[in-house]
Amino acid sequence: MATVAEPMLAHKHEPEENYLTCSSGFLSWAMTLDHKRIGVMYLFAVTASMLLGGVFALLVRIELLTPDKTLMDHNTYNHMFTLHGAVMVFLFIIPSIPAALGNFILPVMLGAKDVAFPRLNLASFYLWVAGAIFFLMAIAMGSLDTGWTFYTPYSSSVISGSQAGGIVAAVFGAFILGFSSIFTGLNFIVTVHTLRPPGMTWFRMPLFLWALYATSVIQLLATPVLGITLLLLILERTLGIGVFDPALGGDPVLFQHFFWFYSHPAVYIMILPAMGIISELIATFSRRHIFGYRFIAYSSIAIALLGFLVWGHHMFTSGQSPLATVIFSALTFTVSIPSAIKVFNWLATMYKGSISLATPMLYAQSFIFLFTIGGLTGLFLGTLAVDIHLHDTYFVVAHFHYVMMGGTLIAFLGGMYYWWPKITGKMYNELWGAIGCLMVFVGFNLTFFPQFMLGSQGMPRRYYTYLPHFQGYHVISTIGALVLGTGIGVALATLLWSLWTGRKAPANPWGGVTLEWTCSSPPPLANFEKTPTVGDPYDMEQVKWDAKTESWIPRPVSERTGNSASH
Template sequence: MATITAGLPTSYVTSENTISSWLLTKDHKRIALLFFASITFFFFIGGIAATLIRMHLATPEGLLQPDIYNRMFTMHGIVMVWFFLIPSIPTTLGNFIIPLAIGAHDLAFPRINLASWYVFNLSGLVLLYALIMGGIDTGWTFYTPYSTLFANGYVIAATLAVFINGFSSIMTGLNFVVTIHRLRAPGMTWMRLPLFVWGIYSVSLVMLLATPVLAMTVLLVAMERFMGVGIFDPARGGDPLLFQHMFWFYSHPAVYIMILPAMGVVSELITCYVRRPIFGYTGMTYALMSIAIISFFVWGHHMFTAGISIYSAVVFSLMTFFVAVPSAIKVFNWTASLHKGSITFDAPMLYALGFVLLFTIGGLTGLIVATVALDVHLQDTYFVIAHFHYIMVGGTVSAFFGGLHYWWPKITGRLYPEMWARMAALLTFVGFNLTFFPQFILGYLGMPRRYYAYPPEWQAWNVLSSAGASILAVAYILPLGYLGWSLLRGERAAPNPWRATGLEWQTSSPPPKHNFERTPVVTAGPYLYDPEDGGFIAQNGAVNA
């Protein structure tokens, strides 16, 4: 390494390279990489569970024992939700890019940032303990009274893991809120913020406000299970539906925790590769914030068949339809942003286009399940599974990979191999649709979720879905190979290889330890691209540089 890097300016990677300089670093860029290692590990753990699930479901009676199958989907859910999707974009891309994008030298609280990573890993260890000791079979939703009175498994360990994990979320959210309020470079007004920053800002507010409720909820589950406190157990005067209200009060906003940063990433990618300003910037910021706010008032739509009052169900349905309005605005604005652009189809753009299509399908099917009467039939079936995977995997994971490729040269100082990356993006799109589209049909046919066995007439769709999953697996493993290769052999990246407008591109690739030689002064809004000649004005006023 030393010989290769000789002659280049010292970057955050090369400045000091002892083990303790990484494990005790307060540099947001290094912490982003630490988080990246942790969530990649958990992504593959969750992925192994998913692989087993799809292999099992290829035949009606499957290959796993029922108890093993039940543990697999539980582990898949817990790992993917709390240990991959929620932290994915904020802790890695957000951590790395936000200070650079607003012209700051670091996050507001570097030590809290590092603590967040340690707390995250601690919760990961507790979860791995639960997994190795024998797992749990409650589903990631921990519904009572099953979880508190009937499940045999490491429920307390798993809820403890989720409890601890929440503190990592809160610390990260807090850090971003304060950073974005206080550390913007001179001239970086709110209405000049790139939409990625807006996405992270809105999600951080939701993390701060919703996560404590999750902590309370899982703590109560653990207390009821361990000490027999009657909170949810009807025999002790508790109410099992109280759990659902509390759980979804967090877990519905959690869905938006997953999607809002993805929306921010995609807005960056589309403008850059279309080379025109985003259509309706102001509308986009309002849409992000209103999604974040309305997300707190829709939790009841998970309980339409659970026995809540008919009229409260109707109100929750109405609120859910309202959340579709800002989502639709975003889709229309991204589409309109393609108009009169000068579009190139590099891998990040392919991921972004895939995101818009898959998110649109996820959003439209969301309207179908928001329709109370249809939800009566579709609740707890594969239709719901397909719907939320279109949002969380088709949406968030596509955006994560898109963003990863886009910022890869900035993070590593190397270019990724374009053809391989395009292939991975296309495989993701094809594999994803083949995996999850058949599940919409299975859902309306009436296949409930969490079934380890199903009637033989549903096999054809399940086989298609499993075949798609194998393509998807290739699409997710592929980047590990060629990105790993590019770390060592990739072409050196210039500071601004995509000719993009953000401040992060106005420093070297990879950036120096303190991000900028001089604090940048912002004189321009984001996205000043000109589709006619491909030129651009960076946010610090630099023209075509």
């Protein structure tokens, strides 16, 4: 019956051309200034990076199946876990949601025609590509085994010979990627400030935009410090400036301070946009106005600001002064307050909601479950006495994977499923979407929950070998990783498959009331034919299900009760 309705829809509401069909050829993509095409290019690029990082992860897990050599020698193993971390952090997680989904969605959600600086946006993408090429060079030189954190003095003076080239290439790659991230953040902040259409006040902005805004503030303020740190590390290696190298009178712990001054806020660059996606998914699929809108909005800003004050909790055992350690521990606990505010508001939104378990919502539910575990185990690590025992063990590995992967990657997949009809104009298969999500959820917990056990029993992270009695947990973890890898494969294949077999997507398949659902799927080149009218982004009364066209359509004002507008 959908086929009957489609032609009518196409003639009535949709322009002849969308952003995908308005021009073709390699250059129309490579030189495009359209934020949507740049977003799609990022989406391919970061997903490819995720798969590359995932392959490294699987190799690491397979090696750990036995305490002795399973697949590779210890040197190769050191390269593998370093490349896994570096590729996942710098090439995938940091740009994943903001640069890929954010680029596509932010201007449309805001009601703008594009980001403020389209050329800078394209330049950011090519900076990403350049950074990725330097990373590939480091991989080709076969020689990066510092861990993704590049700690001195190992990175600055111990490594020599052919390895030196690899470290300089990777560090320079991360330096370039930093600028890509800075320019994306700058672009988003200016866009939100100056390109809001009439009626789009700050408190009518969807929470995903608040999250992206808070993320951009961190990108802008923290990333330059990483830039100069990496530059100093390159100078240390090439000229021997002695700032970090103890052999020349320098202080290697200073590197850790500089590095974490960026890299801890960067953790919030990774998680805040994910939280923004979850706010959208929970409201849309519960058919309820988001609970505590202002609290969620402000908590994003609070996380962004508090995130700058806690970098020392990575250095409790690095010879930091006891006073600093106590202060950093106390500040670390404060971050849990805005994070918990979000979780409670999501739960309150679902309460008495009319919940539909479409695939994006399944990912949102997974997120809440996994992020809560990840967040609460963070409190164990922020507690000084406990951290002495758990520092540099698998407990830490499990903790940040629950946040970074159980949080960001899950939300990235949820966001991809949610906006896939908008981006591609195709509906995916719900059954396979749900199967993929279930495999990811089960596989993830099988992989990482045993690592909490391993860590609390003293299994150190990054070790090539281990005592025989740890093997049971390692085997479960490796099996989980294979299930998880397969699940991600199923999830991505389901999306790709929809390009050929998927039903044509209506403008609003989910009943979302943010502005991206008012333009056609896929959107036209200029996003909106006329400047959109802006209402409450979570007033679910604005739309109703239309069984004839199998899509959500605007509800006439006369049919609205007006109750749900208040919050």
